[in-house]
Amino acid sequence: MxxxxxxxxxxxxxxxxxxxxxxxxxxxxxxxxxxxxxxxxxxxxxxxxxxxxxxxxxxxxxxxxxxxxxxxxxxxxxxxxxxxxxxxxxxxxxxxxxxxxxxxxxxxxxxxxxxxxxxxxxxxxxxxxxxxxxxxxxxxxxxxxxxxxxxxxxxxxxxxxxxxxxxxxxxxxxxxxxWKGSFEERKHGDGTKIPEKSTVPFIYPVNLKLSKVQGNTPVAIKGMGLTFIDAVLALTEGRGGRFLTKNDDLVVYEPSYKEPSIIHAFSRTGLPMVPRSVDEGKKAYRPVYFTHDSIRRSMGNGQKPCFLKHILPLYKLETEYRYYTVAFKNKGLTLYPEDNANGLRRQILNFHKDYTEEYPFRFENMFRSVDIQNPSVKLGPLAYLRYLVEEAELGSEKSPFMAAAMTWGKISGLFRSVYNFGGMTAESHQMFEQNFRSQLNRISYGPPLTNMKKIVALVESGILNLDYAKKPNLLWKQNRWHLGVKNRKPVEAEMLVDARIPTxxxxxxxxxxxxxxxxxxxxxxxxxxxxxxxxxxxxxxxxxxxxxxxxxxxxxxxxxxxxxxxxxxxxxxxxxxxxxxxxxxxxxxxxxxxxxxxxxxxxxxx
Ligand SMILES: Cc1cc2nc3c(=O)[nH]c(=O)nc-3n(C[C@H](O)[C@H](O)[C@H](O)COP(=O)(O)OP(=O)(O)OC[C@H]3O[C@@H](n4cnc5c(N)ncnc54)[C@H](O)[C@@H]3O)c2cc1C
Known part of the structure; x- marks a missing residue:
């Protein structure tokens, strides 16, 4: 047989x-x-x-x-x-x-x-x-x-x-x-063929793939997520550079002089991921507003949920609730969850009457490079990185920003049951994939805090440059990559590394x-x-x-x-x-x- x-x-x-x-x-x-x-x-x-x-x-x-x-x-x-x-x-x-x-x-x-x-x-x-x-x-x-x-x-x-x-x-x-293995930038520039030696389409295994990157030459990295951190560390620490620490805290990067002369990192949003301390997610959390019942209540019978109409408002409300729970706690107060969003907002309104210096929470500010408690000033790349590290160190028990940012991870289990097998409308599914998925990943599923401290040290050392981080104009001409953003002199790179996870x-x-x-x-x-x-x-x-x-x-x-x-x-x-x-x-x-x-x-x- x-x-x-x-x-x-x-x-x-x-x-x-x-x-x-x-x-x-x-x-x-x-x-x-x-x-x-x-x-x-x-x-x-x-x-x-x-x-x-x-x-x-x-x-x-x-x-x-x-x-x-x-x-x-x-x-x-x-x-x-x-x-x-x-x-x-x-x-x-x-x-x-x-x-x-x-x-x-x-x-x-x-x-x-x-x-x-x-x-x-x-x-x-x-x-x-x-x-x-x-x-x-x-x-x-x-x-x-x-x-x-x-x-x-x-x-x-x-x-x-x-x-x-x-x-x-x-x-x-x-x-x-x-793995994608191609750059859409090939289409632009002076039309000359991009030699293989000028691109790394995929970085793993890092020792092998990034060995193509010559020391002391400028490099550009596309993508600013988890793979970007792997790529940057491989080009620095992986080449013998050291991160020196004092009292367990990273202070400075000591170069080996085998790393690239400069690394220009960029992405669509130009924003780094929100790091997480090891304590993040340790405490169980039961959503108050983002629940099966509330989703069902907000929809009509037999309808498929629409992301913008039925899901996003409840996610925003949960986020706002978590933000203010910590903001209240930091003032020695308690925010009471109320079934009715108006009841919650009344407490928040009274809070702002008493604490006029506190800036009202805006959901959109989680996706901008600002201090969420003082969003009038846009933070530069290094200041924003330092802000993220400080907030992550406080963690979502003490930082209203972290409490808000980590909310998605707390409700994604229930979201999964709505999303799976085309549970939302087709328009919503598309909208989520194209406009929300990566932004939510950025704020909720970020790297360990230690890694982001290394990124800060590298920016401080001048090896990592984020001045061209937001959607630069990238061209291949005269045998080099050229990165340009508004109001800045263009910079050049010998090599372009793709550090995006293929989807x-x-x-x-x-x-x-x-x-x-x-x-x-x-x-x-x-x-x-x-x-x-x-x-x-x-x-x-x-x-x-x-x-x-x-x-x-x-x-x-x-x-x-x-x-x-x-x-x-x-x-x-x-x-x-x-x-x-x-x-x-x-x-x-x-x-x-x-x-x-x-x-x-x-x-x-x-
Ligand atoms: C760089 C990186 C870091 C990550 N870090 C984390 C993390 O910290 N935590 C976390 O939870 N997730 C992380 N992830 C997500 C990761 O995808 C999952 O943790 C996990 O690897 C998924 O498991 P999988 O078996 O589905 O896929 P994979 O791990 O990708 O395994 C699929 C395997 O199939 C093999 N294979 C593919 N095609 C064929 C074929 N035709 N024939 C034979 N073999 C084949 C591949 O060699 C591969 O080993 C990370 C992902 C990446 C890319």
Whole structure:
């Protein structure tokens, strides 16, 4: 009898979680047919994938604390391994003298990678005692349907023939669909070809990709999010520069003289992310105004919610409530939550009558480079960075700004249940993706405070320049990049580094695997229907992650999970085990299908 073959494509964190649940479910069943589990990870880092590569430098940090990291689920069906430590427990086991102090730290991504890899190895060792588990360190480049199974095409060597494998059931967890690898700036300038040596389209792995950047030459970096911080640190600390500290506080950057002469960073908004201290998010919070009931009350029956009309006003109200809760507390007062927004505003009005020097909270000011409590003066880049660091140090228990900025993270769980699977109107979905998603990420999901202090030290040292940060005019001419903003002399750069995280803006960004599957009529793009429907550039799945084909049929044998489903579900691009968890239902479905086949074969046997 031929083996029943199960494949997991992409063994980053989400592929690992799926593997873990599969082994747990397989442990429950018996059958005559042999089971083979095929694991595909093109980076060769099983469990960690490319993002948590254990060999990357230690200064590349996580953006959320250790207490949130745990490979093992809290489900009734226990993991098959004896030891299932959370990340903090795993760290404690490595160095027992520091017991229980790990929860409230930001670890390096490489260390998290070691934990993920270790968890994978333990599962693998346990799994091979019962099943054939085959690791393939190669990319799956195509999947097509056969009669009762699927043919996978594997790119084993760049210049060799592709190989094929027939499988019965597939989970695809390949992460970000593709790295963009191109700059739209190519279109501008003097029309001459931009040599490859003048661009870094994608920075990971940093040691390899950024080695192209020559020391002592000017560089421009596009994007000012988390990847920008990785790129800047790789070009400075990664080249032997040191951040000197006094009383645990970063004071100054000591250069190695191997870094670029200057780094000009820029983005669409020109604003850095809001950093977070390790205590941020520690205290549970129950939203007062942004609730299921209030969303339902604000909508008419049977209507889909509109982001601007039904969601945003409640988010603004929650933000205002959180801002003033801290502003009141700082004056020794208490703000009482009232069901009715007018009641809340009355208290706020009275507060301003008593404290005339306090500037009224304006939601819009969270997205401008101003001190929210004194917004009349626009802050320059360095002053704004220092402001953000000071506020983050106070944290959302003491800083009204931080309380307001962190609100999105507190309500995003409920927002997810509204957004997922096209829950909002098509216009709203589009509006959210294009105008709100990255701005909300900027204020709510920022880097560790330590990293932003390093950025401040680099601006102070003159190595990092943010004077051209807001949407400069960027041209390629006379063999160089030219950056210009109003009222400033243009500056030049030898190299342009793309430090943006690729997102699916169109199907053109899809990986060869997804493009191939689309051609083979296994999948279709998810479109939010409406008067003006919205193409999400995300493959369509049902509510348990099963792929939907061009005819709208649900494919019980192929499931998508993890970052590549971002856009049809929200907040999936994280290490979270619980958020949009399709792994558990996939594993259950897979063993049920196997059991059904076993039963049928027994009935059919004479
Ligand atoms: C630079 C960076 C920093 C981040 N920091 C954090 C953080 O601090 N905290 C957090 O929660 N999240 C962070 N994230 C988000 C991150 O995407 C998730 O934490 C997590 O990696 C998502 O897991 P995944 O398995 O869905 O995707 P991935 O981690 O991307 O894993 C997908 C894997 O599939 C493999 N693969 C892709 N295509 C194929 C193919 N065709 N065949 C075989 N293998 C394939 C890839 O090699 C990759 O290893 C970060 C992301 C980036 C890019």
């Amino acid at each position: 031929k083996a029943y073959r199960i494949a997991i494509v992409g063994l980053g964190p989400k592929g690992l979680y799926a593997f873990e649940r599969l082994l747990a479910q397989l442990g429950k069943i018996e059958g005559e047919q042999e089971i083979e589990v095929h694991l595909f990870e093109k980076s060769g880092n099983y469990g960690a994938g490319a993002i948590y590569d254990p060999n990357q430098p230690d200064y590349l940090l996580m953006n959320y604390p250790n207490r949130n990291i745990d490979v093992w689920p809290t489900e009734n069906l226990k993991p098959v391994v004896e030891h299932s430590p959370s990340f903090s427990e795993w760290l404690t086991n490595r160095t027992p003298e520091k017991v229980a102090s790990y929860d409230d730290q930001f670890a390096s991504r490489s260390l998290v990678g070691k934990y993920l890899k270790d968890s994978f190895e333990n599962l693998y060792k346990r799994g091979i005692q019962s099943y054939r588990i085959i690791k393939h360190s190669c990319a799956v480049v195509d999947i097509s349907k056969m009669e009762e199974a699927y043919k996978m095409r594997l790119k084993v060597a760049m210049d060799g023939e592709d190989q094929t494998l027939i499988v019965n059931n597939i989970l695809i967890s390949t992460g970000h669909c593709s 699916n803006v169109s199907q053109a960004d899809w990986s060869p695997l997804l493009k191939g599957m689309q051609k083979n009529e296994l999948l279709r793009e998810f479109i939010v229907p409406g008067k003006k429907s919205y193409n999400t550039s995300c493959p369509e799945i049902d509510r348990s992650g099963r792929l939907v084909d061009p005819e709208g049929n649900i494919n019980n044998d192929i499931t998508l999970y993890g970052t590549l489903t971002e856009g049809i579900v929200y907040d999936n691009d994280s290490l979270s085990r619980e958020c949009n968890n399709f792994a558990s239902s996939w594993a259950l479905r897979t063993v049920e299908k196997y059991s059904e086949i076993q039963l049928n074969s027994k009935i059919e046997a004479p």
